[in-house]
Amino acid sequence: MNGDGTPLNIAERVSRIAQADTLTPADRYQELFVAVQTQRVFKDSKTFVDCAPNRAPEQIVAAYHHEKSQADFDLAAFVARHFTPEAEHASDYVPDPDKSLRDHIDALWDVLTRAPQEHLPQSSLLPLPNDYVVPGGRFAELYYWDSYFTMLGLAESGRPHLLRATADNFAYLIDTYGHVPNGTRSYYLSRSQPPLFAMMVELFETKGVKPALHYLPQLRKEYAYWMDGADDLRPGEARRHCVRLDDGTLLNRYWDDRDSPREESYLEDVTTAHRSTRPAHEVYRDLRAGAASGWDFSSRWLAHEDDLSSIRTTALLPVDLNSFMYKLETQLARLNQACGDHDDAEQFRARAATRRNAIRTRLWDEQQSAFVDYDWQLDCRREALTAAAATPLYVRAASAEQAQRLAETMRARLLDDGGIGTSEIRCGEQWDRPNGWAPLQWLALEGFRHYGNTGFADEIARRWLLTVSSLYEHEGKLVEKYRLRHTPDGAVGGGGGEYPLQDGFGWTNGVTRKLLHENPRHHANHSRAGRPRKAAGH
Structure with a gap:
């Protein structure tokens, strides 16, 4: 708002946003930051890094250095005086039992929508x-x-x-x-x-x-x-997100430019690194890269499936990331062609074709009939089968034969009561069995549709809608992830990972709302909160 209470126009908002402070809480508060996170002032490590300071940060740091050696110093009380936690938005939204699941999701968008605001000085937002x-x-x-x-x-x-x-x-x-x-x-x-x-x-x-x-x-x-740095890479070299294999093939990996503990999970990362024999900065980099993947965390990234400290994300060339990069290259080729830039269009078409060939060869496991990640440091394919295997189908990078064979593999090994499983491994990480995630259901079922396998796609959609609607009928909410093996009482929320199960939830709402529209005769369209149906077979 302006000083007179009138709302800012778009130009004014962008002008003010341009001055947003990008210094991180760890950089800003340094020793104080470490003390707050390691002494667990807040139960969730993310709480402090989302707090707003009540006065100039340099004054807070000076006060901390002055007071911390006093006999009666109370760190929690100090933080309470000098910081304001971000206002909590109600997560206990009460559903209307007379509204369908579809209407419930439609109403939730207003609950989850935030309006732009003037940047709070020195906050992390x-x-x-x-x-x-x-x-x-x-x-x-x-x-x-x-x-x-x-x-x-x-x-x-x-x-x-x-x-x-x-x-x-x-x-x-x-x-x-x-x-x-x-x-x-x-x-x-x-x-x-x-x-x-x-x-x-x-x-x-x-x-x-x-x-x-x-x-x-x-x-x-x-x-x-x-693709920063890709053009200068020689065979066997890597820089940031890019890796050039010994035969000259160029593929991408997940990366984070920092090699310190994640600020929002500081104590968790320090604890993980202490369990490793590797240099701590290497573990931190791989943890951060795992967070960049969105799969934080999964046995997919681990050298030893039951040990998070063995994480080696940056050593892997993920099949899903390279599929998304293929989509970006094909989109750039199409749009450059449309605007008359034929030379760039041809360059991106060539890059896309080269990447598609690498996906079909380097990232295809002939014995498993599945797409997998590639370990560029060990020069071999990873054996683990995950739901990421369907991503080449989503972007139409697979051959017709590969799509058919992958369907058979995923049906036999990943299809569960409630949809497509994330992996075959049970290790306590949230991106593993028994959890299922909305984005992975969508990538898989839409990918199989692209190759004409509507039967398998419809089966995934049917099972996922049963999962989401069952929990909604029992608990009146949608959640971040679900356990795909149903109990006699219906579906339950997923577990594992670094934090409790979260309600909401954006991508579950989005994928489910899309599937409800596409499957108007599915029982889920008539689900009501607090009205559980009898358990149904699959």
Whole structure:
């Protein structure tokens, strides 16, 4: 707001946002930050890094150094005096038992929508020029890859203004920071997440939000971020997100520019690194890269499936990331052609074709009949089968034969009561069995549709809708992840990981709302909170 109480216009909001402070809490508070996180002043490590200071940070740090040696010093009381935790938005939204699951999701968008605000001095929040939708629970900022799956539901709920706002927010982030950060916090700026802006742009176009060509400059900038340093790599070398294999093949990996503990999970990361025989900075880098993948965490990234300290994310070339990069390259080829830049269009077509060939060869396991990640340091394919195997189908990078064989593999090994399982491993990490996640269901079922396997796709959709609607009928909410093996009483929320199960929840709402629209005869369309149906077979 202006001083006279009138709202800021877009130009004024962008002007003020340009001055947003990007210093992270660890950089700003240093010794105080470490003390607060290691002494567990807050139960959740994310709480402190989301706090706003009540006075100038340098004054708070000076006060801390002056007071900390006093006999009666109370760190928790000091923090309470000098910081204000972010206001909690109610996560206990009470559903109307007379409304269907579809109507419940439609109503939740208002609960999860945040309005842009003037940047709070020295807070970690990176403000945006337009309204945005948060996942829910402890995740009170905009997240990158979450948002694509949220948008699927916004489109079906008739929220074009939120689609348009989201599109422009992501364009703004790319223009301002050179990439889309993991989330809109200063401590997320050193990494991104799965690059789905190319798929967002396609959705904007099909839903009449804006022509995809409008976002060509941002797509080019994002590609430059992910491919930084690639042209100078010799065989066997890696730089940031890029790895050139011994035969010259160029592929991408997840990366974070920092090699310190994640600020939002500081104590957790320090504890993990202490269990490792590797240098701590290597463990921190791989933990951060695992967070950049969105799969934080999974046995997929581990050398030993029951030991998070064995994480080696940066040694792996993920099949899903390289599929998303293929989509970005094909989108750039199409849009450059449309605007008359034929030379660049041809260059991106060639890059896409080369990457597609690498996906079909390097990332295809002939014995398993599945796409897998590639370990570039050990020069071998990973054996683990995960739901990421379906991503090449989603972007149409697989051959028809590979798609058919993969369907048989995933049906036999990953299909569960409630949908497609994340992996075959039970190790306590949240991106593993028995959990199922909405984005993985969508990537799989839509991928199989692209190759004509509608039967398998429909089966995944049916089981997922049963899962979500069952929990909704019993508990009146949607959650971040679900356990796919149903109990006699129905579906239950997933577990594992670094934090409790979160309600909300953006991408579950988005994918489920999309599937409800596509499956109008499914029982889930008639689900009501507090009215559980009798257990049904699968």
